[in-house]
Amino acid sequence: MTTNQDRIIIFDTTLRDGEQSPGAAINIDEKLTIARQLSRLGVDVIEAGFPYASPGDFEAVQKIAETVGREGGQTICGLARTTSADIEAAAKALKPAVKARIHTFIATSDIHLAYKLKKSREEVLAITSEMVAYAKSFVDDVEFSPEDAARSDPEFLYQVLERAIAAGAATVNIPDTVGYTTPSEFGALIRGIKENVSNIDQAIISVHGHNDLGLAVANFLEAIKNGARQLECTINGIGERAGNAALEELVMALHVRRQYFNPFLGRPPESEAPLTNIDTRHIYKTSRLVSKMTGMLVQPNKAIVGANAFAHESGIHQDGVIKNKLTYEIMDAQLIGLTDHQIVLGKLSGRHAFQTRLKELGFELSDEEINKAFLKFKDLADKKKEITNWDLESIVNSEIQQPPELFRLELVQVSCGDRSRPTATVTIRTLSGEELTDAAIGTGPVDAIYKAINRVVNVPKDLIEFSVQSVTAGIDAIGEVTIRLRHEGRVYSGHAANTDIIVASAQAYVNALNLLYTALQSDTQRIHPQKIDLAEEIVAN
Ligand code: KIV
Ligand code: ZN
Numbered sequence: 001m002t003t004n005q006d007r008i009i010i011f012d013t014t015l016r017d018g019e020q021s022p023g024a025a026i027n028i029d030e031k032l033t034i035a036r037q038l039s040r041l042g043v044d045v046i047e048a049g050f051p052y053a054s055p056g057d058f059e060a061v062q063k064i065a066e067t068v069g070r071e072g073g074q075t076i077c078g079l080a081r082t083t084s085a086d087i088e089a090a091a092k093a094l095k096p097a098v099k100a101r102i103h104t105f106i107a108t109s110d111i112h113l114a115y116k117l118k119k120s121r122e123e124v125l126a127i128t129s130e131m132v133a134y135a136k137s138f139v140d141d142v143e144f145s146p147e148d149a150a151r152s153d154p155e156f157l158y159q160v161l162e163r164a165i166a167a168g169a170a171t172v173n174i175p176d177t178v179g180y181t182t183p184s185e186f187g188a189l190i191r192g193i194k195e196n197v198s199n200i201d202q203a204i205i206s207v208h209g210h211n212d213l214g215l216a217v218a219n220f221l222e223a224i225k226n227g228a229r230q231l232e233c234t235i236n237g238i239g240e241r242a243g244n245a246a247l248e249e250l251v252m253a254l255h256v257r258r259q260y261f262n263p264f265l266g267r268p269p270e271s272e273a274p275l276t277n278i279d280t281r282h283i284y285k286t287s288r289l290v291s292k293m294t295g296m297l298v299q300p301n302k303a304i305v306g307a308n309a310f311a312h313e314s315g316i317h318q319d320g321v322i323k324n325k326l327t328y329e330i331m332d333a334q335l336i337g338l339t340d341h342q343i344v345l346g347k348l349s350g351r352h353a354f355q356t357r358l359k360e361l362g363f364e365l366s367d368e369e370i371n372k373a374f375l376k377f378k379d380l381a382d383k384k385k386e387i388t389n390w391d392l393e394s395i396v397n398s399e400i401q402q403p404p405e406l407f408r409l410e411l412v413q414v415s416c417g418d419r420s421r422p423t424a425t426v427t428i429r430t431l432s433g434e435e436l437t438d439a440a441i442g443t444g445p446v447d448a449i450y451k452a453i454n455r456v457v458n459v460p461k462d463l464i465e466f467s468v469q470s471v472t473a474g475i476d477a478i479g480e481v482t483i484r485l486r487h488e489g490r491v492y493s494g495h496a497a498n499t500d501i502i503v504a505s506a507q508a509y510v511n512a513l514n515l516l517y518t519a520l521q522s523d524t525q526r527i528h529p530q531k532i533d534l535a536e537e538i539v540a541n
Contacts (some may be wrong), residue, residue, distance in 0.1 A: 044230075077103050255280060
């Protein structure tokens with residue numbers, strides 16, 4: 001194998017670490033939709049999940065392996081702790097993929113050894129050798145991570161990495177698990193690994209990092225300068241706590257500043273060859289898809305994909321941009337696919353044109369889903385003259401790919417104004433076909449609707465987020481509502497879109513309740529790869 005990588009490998013972990021974000025849990029179909037979009041985006045590796053976590057997680061990884069893993073050219077990866085049961089589950093789920101990778105990990109910092117693993121350094125070394133070799137008995141491509149590497153004793157880290165590579169790991173990933181390190185420290189750690197791990201030339205150095213101090217992207221860029229060639233990142237930077245390093249920020253930093261980074265990859269500074277395989281024109285679309293499906297909104301001032309990232313509000317800036325874009329713009333919005341909002345369809349467009357456009361946008365829907373989406377489209381076209389690609393994406397993402405409908409919103413009606421008390425009436429149909437109607441008064445129309453729904457579907461919960469965004473400009477724009485509910489420490493998101501934001505608000509609430517009830521009904525426990533007490537779980541051979 002060659003480890004003289006002269007380009008950067010993009011390893012996307014949106015579906016694994018990203019999905020570990022509180023409230024970001026997504027169902028199997030949504031995971032598959034995201035995986036297909038990641039494939040179009042051009043990531044090299046898709047970490048599809050942690051198969052041992054639950055039957056649902058196993059099935060999602062398996063489905064991605066047998067679809068995207070056969071068609072897309074991506075390596076499909078599954079996470080496994082260093083236990084035989086985890087590794088076997090990952091191997092089984094990944095079997096259909098043409099290129100399969102098992103990513104196995106064990107903590108190496110003294111604090112994790114003492115309190116989480118309750119293992120000695122010698123035991124961790126032995127487990128590393130044995131479990132990497134075990135993973136290698138199933139797949140050629142094994143990645144190893146020493147969890148909490150950034151807080152580990154470098155000398156011990158070198159020994160663990162040497163063992164992992166000797167046992168067959170082709171990629172060694174260095175995680176800053178708690179987002180603690182700084183760019184120069186992380187760069188020095190990567191350099192130390194290059195200089196002190198005797199067999200490092202047989203492996204690719206990867207980095208993984210969390211954004212607790214807002215330094216993840218900066219840490220990764222410094223790591224590249226010191227020899228890292230794979231970046232583990234997520235769309236919109238979602239992930240545990242403050243999230244992971246954001247894929248779009250890393251890719252665009254490497255693209256916009258390639259003359260600066262080229263020499264670190266052994267290229268002449270003026271080389272125009274891309275540093276990654278990413279098709280940047282898919283970045284914005286992927287960001288919107290992940291945001292919708294996870295219910296995790298993108299802050300307006302977020303780099304690259306925030307609503308304001310390419311908006312020039314100040315007069316001076318606008319004047320400068322009109323005279324010469326480069327006065328205030330370091331990249332063109334087209335580069336990330338931001339101008340893809342032209343009018344595409346209207347009231348008279350037929351089913352065929354509609355279906356073709358959805359295909360071009362990358363949606364693969366069943367006949368039943370197309371019928372459902374087409375009805376929504378016609379309904380929207382009656383209210384809104386010009387339908388854009390963004391409207392179409394909104395229809396599909398919000399109306400078609402929804403959780404199982406235990407409760408269906410049949411009717412919502414409000415009366416409000418400055419002289420009346422906001423009052424709402426709702427009718428909900430249950431799975432058994434029963435129609436339940438109730439009414440309530442609230443502080444505003446949405447509050448009244450939610451109180452009325454609570455009278456029908458009652459489970460203790462806190463509404464922790466409510467937000468409305470418009471899809472396109474104009475008074476007839478679709479409004480997208482995202483809400484998040486918390487029940488017993490878990491967060492459930494609901495999402496809906498409609499030209500009437502009151503209806504969208506009601507639908508988003510019912511969607512979140514459907515998710516919550518589905519979770520309550522399923523009795524399978526989901527294991528968190530990093531938080532479960534490994535002391536009892538690890539098979540110390
Ligand atoms: O943050 C971390 O250490 C991880 C590992 C499992 C790679 O996510
Ligand atoms: Zn992580």
